Amino acid sequence: xxxxxxLQHRFADFELDASFEAPTPGVTVLFGPSGSGxxxxxxxxxxxxxxxxxxxxxxxxxxxxxxxxxxxxxESRRTAVVFQDARLFPHMSVRNNLRYGERRSRGxxxxxxxxxxxxxxxxxxxxxxxxxxxxxxxxxxxxxxxGRALLARPRLLLMDEPLxxxxxxxxxxxLPFLERVRDAARVPIIYVTHALDEVDRLADTLVLxxxxxxxxxxxxxxxxxxxxxxxLSDRRDAGVVLACTIEAHDAALxxxxxxxxxxxxxxxxxxxxxxxxxxxxxxARDVAIxxxxxxxxxxRNVLPAIVTAITPHGAHEYFVSLRVGDSxxxxxxxxxxxxxxxxSPGRDVWALVKSVALHAARDES
Amino acid sequence: xxxxxxxxxxxxxxxxxxxxxxxxTRSLLFSLPLAxxxxxxxARGRFLGRSWLDAFVHLPMVLPPVVIGWLLLLLxxxxxxxxxxxQDWFGVRLVFTTNAVVLATVVMSLPxxxxxxxxxLENVDTGLEAAARTLGARPLDRFFTITLPLMTPGIxxxxxxxxxxxxxxxxxVITFASNVEGETQTLPLAIYSATQTPGAxxxxxxxxxxxxxxxxxxxLLADRLSRRVQRWIGRTA
Numbered sequence: 001x002x003x004x005x006x007l008q009h010r011f012a013d014f015e016l017d018a019s020f021e022a023p024t025p026g027v028t029v030l031f032g033p034s035g036s037g038x039x040x041x042x043x044x045x046x047x048x049x050x051x052x053x054x055x056x057x058x059x060x061x062x063x064x065x066x067x068x069x070x071x072x073x074x075e076s077r078r079t080a081v082v083f084q085d086a087r088l089f090p091h092m093s094v095r096n097n098l099r100y101g102e103r104r105s106r107g108x109x110x111x112x113x114x115x116x117x118x119x120x121x122x123x124x125x126x127x128x129x130x131x132x133x134x135x136x137x138x139x140x141x142x143x144x145x146x147g148r149a150l151l152a153r154p155r156l157l158l159m160d161e162p163l164x165x166x167x168x169x170x171x172x173x174x175l176p177f178l179e180r181v182r183d184a185a186r187v188p189i190i191y192v193t194h195a196l197d198e199v200d201r202l203a204d205t206l207v208l209x210x211x212x213x214x215x216x217x218x219x220x221x222x223x224x225x226x227x228x229x230x231x232l233s234d235r236r237d238a239g240v241v242l243a244c245t246i247e248a249h250d251a252a253l254x255x256x257x258x259x260x261x262x263x264x265x266x267x268x269x270x271x272x273x274x275x276x277x278x279x280x281x282x283x284a285r286d287v288a289i290x291x292x293x294x295x296x297x298x299x300r301n302v303l304p305a306i307v308t309a310i311t312p313h314g315a316h317e318y319f320v321s322l323r324v325g326d327s328x329x330x331x332x333x334x335x336x337x338x339x340x341x342x343x344s345p346g347r348d349v350w351a352l353v354k355s356v357a358l359h360a361a362r363d364e365s
Numbered sequence: 366x367x368x369x370x371x372x373x374x375x376x377x378x379x380x381x382x383x384x385x386x387x388x389x390t391r392s393l394l395f396s397l398p399l400a401x402x403x404x405x406x407x408a409r410g411r412f413l414g415r416s417w418l419d420a421f422v423h424l425p426m427v428l429p430p431v432v433i434g435w436l437l438l439l440l441x442x443x444x445x446x447x448x449x450x451x452q453d454w455f456g457v458r459l460v461f462t463t464n465a466v467v468l469a470t471v472v473m474s475l476p477x478x479x480x481x482x483x484x485x486l487e488n489v490d491t492g493l494e495a496a497a498r499t500l501g502a503r504p505l506d507r508f509f510t511i512t513l514p515l516m517t518p519g520i521x522x523x524x525x526x527x528x529x530x531x532x533x534x535x536x537x538v539i540t541f542a543s544n545v546e547g548e549t550q551t552l553p554l555a556i557y558s559a560t561q562t563p564g565a566x567x568x569x570x571x572x573x574x575x576x577x578x579x580x581x582x583x584x585l586l587a588d589r590l591s592r593r594v595q596r597w598i599g600r601t602a
Contacts, residue, residue, distance in 0.1 A: 077499075
């Protein structure tokens with residue numbers, strides 16, 4: 001099952017020409033700098049903007065096809081949107097906001113979607129039901145908006161930078177709710193963001209956008225290992241996302257051991273039962289390379305690796321792509337070091353991982 | 366002049382006050398839905414001649430009222446194209462009746478009302494309507510559940526102001542409906558008659574004072590009402 005989008009639209013100062021396909025269910029993240037066209041694509045999928053050309057199909061059903069004159073009205077698409085600014089109806093109580101889409105979706109797949117009580121429970125909004133939106137905090141508003149969209153029993157849930165208006169602590173407060181929604185609702189999600197931590201935490205499929213075009217699309221861990229995508233590799237936090245499982249905790253040393261496809265990592269203590277799946281981002285600048293087994297190091301994670309590629313990055317640096325078992329890693333190394341260590345593809349080396357960024361547990365099943 | 370006449374109204378004077386209220390109420394009931402429709406067309410509609418419609422609706426604001434009255438007389442007079450139609454088909458004669466006063470008041474107060482309603486419509490966040498759309502609300506559903514409730518502060522304020530203005534419509538009314546006691550003689554027309562009658566200064570002053578009190582009450586009420594409704598619909602916490 002999949003969701004396919006192809007859109008062409010010319011604005012006065014901007015041209016959109018983007019196509020991608022995403023597996024369903026799952027979270028597809030449209031990622032790119034502001035002005036890359038990601039919100040425009042979302043508006044087209046929702047039916048709020050009619051593209052000059054293109055086609056949008058969800059599984060068997062055609063939502064939009066300019067050539068064939070198909071353009072299902074937004075109100076009939078059942079693609080509920082969670083907007084950046086929540087857009088709760090100010091004249092209604094939280095309860096009536098939540099019920100708005102639910103009332104209008106009665107009769108649509110009664111076996112699909114979640115019940116009202118289950119949703120307010122999942123989002124922790126039960127105590128807010130009689131309040132007006134104006135009295136809610138930013139985080140509460142976004143949770144209500146999420147519930148309102150879910151209760152409309154959408155076939156596709158669209159999220160347009162739902163966390164962008166929130167400060168960092170508020171964002172951390174909402175992310176777990178988003179993960180719960182993703183895992184419980186089993187509805188395909190298209191998620192627009194320009195924040196990489198949201199990508200790492202939520203994305204199954206990543207669509208990279210730049211100037212209205214798709215640079216690359218694919219599973220997150222594949223795209224994150226590519227060094228040729230400037231949108232990703234130019235960032236300070238450029239690096240590879242690894243899917244790991246918590247193996248064991250060492251309370252005495254304050255460490256947690258993670259296993260990934262092809263190796264293991266020791267990280268500072270992290271909560272979660274053994275067996276819990278977790279994602280980590282290993283930044284390229286946190287990975288060093290040694291040509292012989294190092295000794296007397298403070299770094300705990302030394303992994304045997306094979307150099308697969310060396311790509312220049314700027315004038316004085318290289319990205320060295322590594323293979324550790326069945327997983328990929330990237331190291332950012334100076335030009336001088338590459339020359340001195342005579343690194344070349346195929347060479348056996350040691351990857352020294354200084355630290356990793358952890359992202360909360362998720363069910364990858 | 367004895368002091369009691371300042372506090373009591375003659376039956377005639379009462380009749381003028383009552384008629385003014387009847388006229389203002391009826392014309393408001395008639396012009397409000399019309400104003401909402403016109404405001405919608407002017408704010409959201411995309412059709413040829415929109416600016417002409419806009420100008421046409423606002424004409425009564427800038428034309429001398431007597432011209433409006435005369436045009437109504439031409440159109441709705443017994444021999445006028447619309448007047449004869451009404452007469453032949455429904456047996457209705459408008460001129461010199463209370464209904465004529467209502468019609469003149471509707472035409473005169475429409476620009477005021479349309480402006481207020483249109484302003485409130487333009488203040489409605491279209492993003493909220495878009496959100497309602499994605500939640501499955503069709504156009505009429507959206508209008509009645511989102512747009513209209515959010516417009517109510519402006520509509521109510523406009524309605525109260527239009528009502529107050531409707532109590533005192535003069536030029537168009539006297540031209541089109543004439544000054545018939547008990548039938549078309551509203552408050553301002555009664556004042557006018559009093560000023561034309563030697564020795565009726567007290568009546569003119571009394572009725573003018575009533576006009577003044579009604580006007581100021583309506584304006585204050587409009588402001589309070591709009592603020593209260595604003596709070597009620599949750600625009601402000």
